[in-house]
Amino acid sequence: MNLQSVLVYLTLLVALVYLVNKFLLPKKYRIGRKGTSSGCGQDDCGCS
Amino acid sequence: MSKSINVALIGNPNTGKTSVFNQLTGLKQKVGNYPGITVEKKEGICKLPRGVKAHILDLPGTYSLNTTSLDESVVVELLLNRNDKDFPDVVVVISDVENLKRNLLLFTQIKDLRIPAILVINMADRMRRKGITLDLALLEKKLDTRIALVSTRKNTGIEKIKELIADYKNLSNKPNVDTTVIDPEYFEKLKKTFPNEDLYKLWLVITQDVNFMPIEKKTIPDTASFSTKSKSELKRLQQKETILRYQFINGILKEAYKVDLQAARGFRATLDKILTHKVFGYLIFFFILLTIFQAIYDWSSYPMDFIDEQFAAASEWVKDTLPPGVFTNLIAEGILAGIGGIVIFIPQIAFLFLFIALLEESGYMSRVVFLMDRVMRPFGLSGKSVVPLISGTACAIPAVMATRNIENWKERLITILVTPFTTCSARLPVYLIIIALVIPEGRFFGLSYQALTLMLLYIIGFMAALFSAMILHRVLEIRSRTFFVIEMPNYKLPLLKNVAYTVIEKTKSFVYGAGKIILAISIVLWFLGSNGYSDRFAQAENLVKQRISENGFTTYNREDIAEKFESYRTELQTGPALSEAQLNDSLTLKMESLEFRAQRQEIASFKLENSYIGNIGKAIEPLVKPLGYDWKIGIAVLTSFAAREVFVGTLATIYSVGNDEEETIKNRMAAEVRDESDKPLFNLASGISLLLFYAFAMQCMSTLAVVKRETNSWKWPLAQLAIMSTFAYLIALIAYQILK
Numbered sequence: 001m002n003l004q005s006v007l008v009y010l011t012l013l014v015a016l017v018y019l020v021n022k023f024l025l026p027k028k029y030r031i032g033r034k035g036t037s038s039g040c041g042q043d044d045c046g047c048s
Numbered sequence: 049m050s051k052s053i054n055v056a057l058i059g060n061p062n063t064g065k066t067s068v069f070n071q072l073t074g075l076k077q078k079v080g081n082y083p084g085i086t087v088e089k090k091e092g093i094c095k096l097p098r099g100v101k102a103h104i105l106d107l108p109g110t111y112s113l114n115t116t117s118l119d120e121s122v123v124v125e126l127l128l129n130r131n132d133k134d135f136p137d138v139v140v141v142i143s144d145v146e147n148l149k150r151n152l153l154l155f156t157q158i159k160d161l162r163i164p165a166i167l168v169i170n171m172a173d174r175m176r177r178k179g180i181t182l183d184l185a186l187l188e189k190k191l192d193t194r195i196a197l198v199s200t201r202k203n204t205g206i207e208k209i210k211e212l213i214a215d216y217k218n219l220s221n222k223p224n225v226d227t228t229v230i231d232p233e234y235f236e237k238l239k240k241t242f243p244n245e246d247l248y249k250l251w252l253v254i255t256q257d258v259n260f261m262p263i264e265k266k267t268i269p270d271t272a273s274f275s276t277k278s279k280s281e282l283k284r285l286q287q288k289e290t291i292l293r294y295q296f297i298n299g300i301l302k303e304a305y306k307v308d309l310q311a312a313r314g315f316r317a318t319l320d321k322i323l324t325h326k327v328f329g330y331l332i333f334f335f336i337l338l339t340i341f342q343a344i345y346d347w348s349s350y351p352m353d354f355i356d357e358q359f360a361a362a363s364e365w366v367k368d369t370l371p372p373g374v375f376t377n378l379i380a381e382g383i384l385a386g387i388g389g390i391v392i393f394i395p396q397i398a399f400l401f402l403f404i405a406l407l408e409e410s411g412y413m414s415r416v417v418f419l420m421d422r423v424m425r426p427f428g429l430s431g432k433s434v435v436p437l438i439s440g441t442a443c444a445i446p447a448v449m450a451t452r453n454i455e456n457w458k459e460r461l462i463t464i465l466v467t468p469f470t471t472c473s474a475r476l477p478v479y480l481i482i483i484a485l486v487i488p489e490g491r492f493f494g495l496s497y498q499a500l501t502l503m504l505l506y507i508i509g510f511m512a513a514l515f516s517a518m519i520l521h522r523v524l525e526i527r528s529r530t531f532f533v534i535e536m537p538n539y540k541l542p543l544l545k546n547v548a549y550t551v552i553e554k555t556k557s558f559v560y561g562a563g564k565i566i567l568a569i570s571i572v573l574w575f576l577g578s579n580g581y582s583d584r585f586a587q588a589e590n591l592v593k594q595r596i597s598e599n600g601f602t603t604y605n606r607e608d609i610a611e612k613f614e615s616y617r618t619e620l621q622t623g624p625a626l627s628e629a630q631l632n633d634s635l636t637l638k639m640e641s642l643e644f645r646a647q648r649q650e651i652a653s654f655k656l657e658n659s660y661i662g663n664i665g666k667a668i669e670p671l672v673k674p675l676g677y678d679w680k681i682g683i684a685v686l687t688s689f690a691a692r693e694v695f696v697g698t699l700a701t702i703y704s705v706g707n708d709e710e711e712t713i714k715n716r717m718a719a720e721v722r723d724e725s726d727k728p729l730f731n732l733a734s735g736i737s738l739l740l741f742y743a744f745a746m747q748c749m750s751t752l753a754v755v756k757r758e759t760n761s762w763k764w765p766l767a768q769l770a771i772m773s774t775f776a777y778l779i780a781l782i783a784y785q786i787l788k
Contacts, residue, residue, distance in 0.1 A: 004373030008575070011378060015571040022565065 052101045054134055055094075055213055058123060058158065059142030060151050061109030062411075062537035064170040066090075067200035068142050069106040070549055072209065091134075096214040105134050111150070113157040113252055114286055119455060124256055127161055128249060138216035139165045140209065145175055145182070146538065148305055152191070152297045153290065156224040159193065160248045164219035166194050166212045173199040174538070179308025186304040192220045201543060225296050227251060230288040251289075255282050316539060323415045333416055337438050340403045344442035348395035355395070359388030378574060386570025389691060390563040393445055393750070397558050398551050400439050400446040404453065405550035407435075409542030413453070418536070427514045428521020430459040437463070437513060440470035441506070444751045448758055449554060462520045464758055465768055468751050469513035469744065471506045474692040478742050479505055481696055481714055486735025501739075508743050558754070565753040573690050576660040585658040592651045604716055605646040612642055656698075661686060675741065675777070676734030676784040678722065685741070692747045733787035737780040745776035 021031050057072075059065040073092025090106040107126065108119035115121040126132055127139075139158050143151030148169065158165045169182070188195050194212045198205030227248055228235035238250055322328055363380040370376040407413040413432075421431030429437075432454045440447035447467045454460035471479075479502060487498045584591060600606060616638045620631060656662050665683030672682045680699065688695035699717065720729040746752065746769045755765040 002373065004371075004375035007375040008378050011375075011383070011571060012575050015568040018564065018568045019572070 052103055053137040053213070053216070055102045055104045056126065056134070056136035056139045057104060057106045057142060058139055058154065059109060059168075060111050060144070060147070060154060062414075063109070063142045063144040063147075063151060064200050065109060065142040066106060066549075067543055067546055068140075068168060068170065068198065068206070068209070069104060070545060071200055071203065071206045072102075073104055094210065094213075096210045098214055100214045102213055103134075105136070110154065112154050112290070113161075114290075115256060121256065124252060127158065127163065128252060128256075136163060138213055138219065139163050140168055140213065141165055142168045142170055145169050145171050145180055146178060149294070149297055149301055152301075153293050155191070155193075156293050156296065159191070159221075160223040160225055160227065161252070162221045162223060162246060162248075164216050164221050166196065166209070166216070166219065167191060168196045168198050168205075168209055170198045170200060171538075172197045172205065173202050181306045181308075183304040187300065190300040190304065191224060192222055194219060201540070223248065225293055227289055227292070230285050230292060234285070255286055319539060320415065320536065323412065324419055329415070329419045333419060336403075336407070336412075337434075340400065340435075340439065343399040343403065344396050344439060344446070348399050348442075351395040352392050355388065355392050359384055359391070374578070377578065378571070381578070382571050382574030383567070385574070386567040387563075389570060389750070390559060390566050393443065393558065394555055396443045397446040397449065397555050400442075400450060401551050401554040402547065404435060404450055405547040406542050408453070409540070409546055411537040411539045414536050427517045428459070428462055429514075429517050430454050430456060430463070433459065433463040433517075436467050437470055437510070440467040440472060440513075441509075442473055444468045444470070444472050444748065445558065445754050446554075448751060448754045449558065451758065458521075458524060461759065461764065462517050462524070464755055465520060465764065466513040466517045468746055468748065468755075468768070468772065469509050469516065471509040471743070472692075472748075474748065475505075475742055477693045478688075478695050479739060481717070482730070482735050482738050484714055485717055485730045486732050505739060505743055508740075512744060557757075565756070566750050569749050570690060573661070573687065576664070577656060577662075577687065578659060580655070580659040580663065582658055582663075585655060588655045588658065589651055592647065592654045596647060596650065601643075601646050602650065604719060605650065609639075609642045609646055613639055656683065674784070675780045676731075676737045676788065678729060680720075681729075681738070685747070688747050690749055692742060695742075695747075733784050736787055737784035740783050741776045741780035743776070744772055744779055746772035 017031075025031075057065055057069055069090060069092065072094040092104050092106075094102045094104050096102050105126075107123045110120040110123045113120075113124050113127070115124050126134060126136070129135060141151070141155045141158060143155065155165065155167055167187075174180070175182070182197070184195055184197060194215075196205050196208040196212055198209065200206075235247055235251075239247060242250055323332060363384045366376060366380040366384065370379070404413075407416065416434070417431035419431065420434045424431055424433050433451070435453070436447040436450045439450055444467050447470075448464050451460045451463045451467070454463060483498050483501050487501050490497050492500060579585070601609065613635070617635060620626060620634055626634070662679075662683055665686055666679045668682050668686070669679040672678075672685065677685070684695045684698040687698045717730050718728065721727060722729050752765040752769060755768060756762055759765070
């Protein structure tokens with residue numbers, strides 16, 4: 001497997017992890033910001 | 049180290065609260081949602097005198113602390129919870145000088161919670177015109193607070209607010225009104241049962257949901273000495289409290305607030321008569337809607353085309369510059385296309401919210417709601433649902449975001465759920481190509497059949513939205529009050545700063561909120577369309593080359609090459625004279641280039657057919673066959689989940705047409721025959737079936753992402769996807785089975 005293929009799979013993995021994290025995982029298992037620390041709610045709601 | 053304090057901006061709707069917030073915080077603000085609900089949360093930072101830093105929270109507009117909606121309950125929840133990290137050190141109550149009496153009801157309630165409160169009287173610039181005079185010193189004394197007279201329009205009084213906030217420790221926290229007099233016995237028992245609690249706070253906890261759906265809260269348990277009253281009794285007491293407060297307010301305003309009525313009449317009354325007129329009102333609104341529609345549909349096409357071109361150029365640049373390979377393809381065709389698919393919506397969103405902000409800011413929106421409410425009410429919608437529904441004909445994404453103006457949650461949810469039925473511009477490429485293929489070119493009373501079909505599809509979409517709204521209104525068990533009380537704010541020139549903030553904020557929230565989901569799905573779709581597990585996929589290039597060398601190109605490509613070659617030959621022969629050798633060289637080069645292009649197209653088509661998504665398309669063929677489609681259309685239907693217009697592009701790839709020119713694709717589609725017979729694949733039955741499928745199906749991941757964002761739950765977009773897709777499938781099935 002060449003470097004380009006590795007990069008493709010990595011990108012796909014990131015996208016899949018993001019979607020699973022967002023769509024399928026219950027809130028308490030979600031990776032990343034929990035909203036309360038930034039005070040912007042628990043979904044990605046434009047708080048940057 | 050500078051000290052930071054929490055400041056909450058609270059006030060009635062239309063008091064200019066957001067303008068005060070904008071002037072206090074400038075661009076140091078961020079917008080989000082309150083945890084678990086989709087009530088917008090705006091917060092910002094403001095530097096105050098003496099090195100104090102304020103964290104400013106702009107709370108939703110509320111008329112009182114007797115909640116009637118989710119927005120209002122956010123305010124009460126915060127003021128009742130001293131442990132909340134946002135609990136204010138000081139509350140700034142924004143009021144409007146023309147409606148001071150009504151605004152003071154909320155102020156006195158906050159004051160009675162013993163939270164330090166400052167009163168801001170906004171729109172001071174109107175006082176002279178409206179004949180209003182105020183005795184500020186007397187008001188401050190009677191209300192036991194400090195007051196800032198402000199005009200956000202003239203930018204006056206903001207420094208005074210900052211000073212008063214910085215000085216908040218000197219504010220009195222004594223209550224204004226003794227609420228216990230409304231039922232001394234009841235409050236006495238309450239005091240005995242909870243001796244350490246503030247009585248007014250307890251009262252608000254008890255009455256928090258008497259006008260509203262039951263909310264999650266710790267209930268006050270009944271004991272031997274105390275039992276809570278029934279809802280109707282509590283409501284009666286709440287009314288007594290309101291009367292008591294107005295008696296207190298009237299007493300103060302009688303002395304401190306004077307209005308010269310003669311000066312107050314005029315322009316507003318005349319304008320109201322016209323804008324809410326039974327005939328002219330609707331005509332004016334129709335004209336304004338037409339302008340909005342024109343802006344979203346037409347004006348935004350220029351920046352959209354520009355964005356499209358830039359992303360296409362960027363994609364080409366990546367392909368030409370980076371080393372060839374799959375990751376380069378992913379960047380060019382997956383990531384850039386995904387980002388382009390997000391950015392391209394920015395002009396439409398910006399235009400829609402520019403107009404909505406202008407209508408809101410000017411005070412016209414309230415007249416529209418009043419005007420349209422009686423039309424929309426039978427369908428379970430609000431007057432404000434009109435704007436999203438009409439905007440949905442351009443694009444459902446900004447339209448769904450525009451439902452934020454609808455205060456009633458049930459009406460807002462219904463509007464969000466039904467808006468994608470309206471015919472958006474992304475459906476147009478699909479409609480136009482299918483209509484051109486299957487609807488004859490005749491005329492009916494001077495109107496072309498094709499135009500009539502297109503119009504019918506728009507009507508079907510709108511009727512589906514209204515009809516499903518009516519059903520949802522009956523089916524959804526969401527309790528929310530639907531009484532119609534609307535305030536008619538004064539007309540004013542929109543503050544450009546506020547309009548700009550709204551446009552920037554909405555655009556940002558789309559790009560960061562829905563954008564990430566769209567990009568992630570685009571990457572997955574690209575992968576599924578560009579990779580496959582079978583040997584046929586891996587050997588695509590060799591297999592196609594071998595097939596071409598043995599059997600030649602497909603009939604379509606053969607004819608296409610011949611036609612283009614002939615036309616090039618004619619061009620050369622009629623152009624400047626060439627020697628025979630030059631002519632032959634040119635023709636050979638042209639033939640090679642045409643054959644190379646056709647070969648690339650056939651390889652792309654073969655790869656897509658054998659990719660993961662191609663396999664899925666073939667796997668679902670038994671499901672789509674009863675609708676009159678083959679696996680190729682099945683693939684196009686699947687990929688167009690990214691966006692409906694992708695349908696045409698996918699068919700172009702599958703049929704190895706190689707470019708997106710509508711006429712070329714149309715000819716190729718017309719030539720397509722069914723595998724089992726020589727009958728055309730696209731006939732009236734399958735065409736109508738496809739048109740109806742696209743009219744009703746939820747084929748837009750961006751809209752789903754936005755619905756998720758706006759409802760803060762996957763339950764609604766998934767239900768929307770399931771119901772709309774099932775309905776679309778059944779209608780398409782019935783249509784095909786009847787017409788075939």
